[in-house]
Amino acid sequence: MSFHSKNMAVMEGSMAIARAVRDARPGVIPVYPITPQTHIVEFLAEMVANGELDAQYIRVESEFSAASVLFGAAAAGVRAYTASASQGLALMTEVIFSLAGSRLPVVLTGCNRQLSSPISLQPDHQDTVLLRDSGIIELYVESAQEAYDTHLQAFKIAEHPAVRLPVLVCVDGYVLTHVFEPVSTLYQEQVNAFLPPYQPQEYLTPENPLIYGAYTDDQTALEMHYLTYQATLRAKSVIECVAREYESLFGQYHGGLIDTYRLDDAEVALVAMGSMVSTLREAVDRLRRQGRRVGLVKVRSYRPFPTEALRDALAKVPAVAVLEKSLSRGFQGVLSADVKAALYHAARRPLVLGLMAGYGGREMTLGTVDEVVARAYQAVGQGCVEEDCVFLNLRKEILPEGIAQ
Secondary structure, three states, X not given: OOOOOOEEEEXXXXXXXXXXXXXXXXXXXXXXXXXXXXHHHHHHHHHHHOOOXXXXXXXXXXXXXHHXXXXXXXXXXXXXXXXXXXXXXXXXXHHHHHHHHOOOOOEEEEEEOOOOOOOOOOOOOHHHHOXXXXXXXXXXXXXXXXXXXXXXXXXXXXXXXXXXXXXXXXXXXXXXXXXXXEEEEOOHHHHHHHOOOOOOXXXXXXXXXXXXXXXXXXXXXXHHHHHHHHHHXXXXXXXXXXXXXXXXXXXXXXXXXXXXXXXXXXXXXXXXXXXXXXXXXXHHHHHHHOOOOEEEEEEOEEXXXXXXXXXXXXXXXXXXXXXXXXXXXXXXXXXXXHHHHHHOOOOOOOEEEEEEOOHHHOOOOHHHHHHHHHHHHHHHHHOOOOOXXXXXXXXXXXXXXXXXX
């Protein structure tokens, strides 16, 4: 068997994720089903029942409990995994802060879905972005293939001695979890060579007693937070190195911190993350045929944020249009604000437009991208951006009179 040989099959995105998790060989999988994550843990249950995966599959009573079992398993030195979405991720928040602060390298899948209220099953990024300040690493994927590959990389990133942090792989609900696509998967011996068995640096054992989550005061708390912060920064180079190693071994590369497309001579750069990126690639090609010099930047690593990479990629672009699915109410789009902060110290700052595209599950079409690019060219002509946060495709007829954008 060639080291580059693979299995190719059409499968649901959730199955691709489950196969990656199976191949990563976690010892503990605590689960609590929530749409649109449920298929992933159903597939994993079947794999455990069939003897394909030797793991403790634990059905818990809530997402908070699932995250707590993750904590216990990782503290005991076991590779551990779970998945959740929306309100479930919100319920895990307290424990996720503890996982990151305790430097426990677990992997989670966040199947993006709206948070209440209003309650909805539509996908946006509000649920995973909610966790951005916890210390967890967040990687966003655009396809079922990238979901498979990134989950294998996530375990290696999380367990790297310089990182030792939880990793959240963010997968757009339904659009990716329930889509059927051709996915190339690896043979188990290939995965084993890339991702060896987990060797924890510290873990709970009677022979070497430890305490996780111990109380601190003002004499040590600052230093603990500083160490976690430094670990997130070190993760930048680890994410890049792991992505390049995966490419050299298996030929698949989806970007490290970011990925760029047709950006060299761009007058307008589109910036986005998640499944939207695939639509934007097609839109860029279409706009190029019309004579519009448009390029694309995919943000793959949202935390740690790719500040330097974005600054380099966007150094010569007059206008940047950020299309996003998360909102900081009372301020602006979350990704837009981060992009602006990243470019603040750039020698030449482009105009940055913040556009809510796909937020709340609203469909984003090629026509929507045409409007975005027209707005960007208009901003360049005017030399300014008129609004910090534009909601695209608003149905103005159902808004109260006088407040429509």
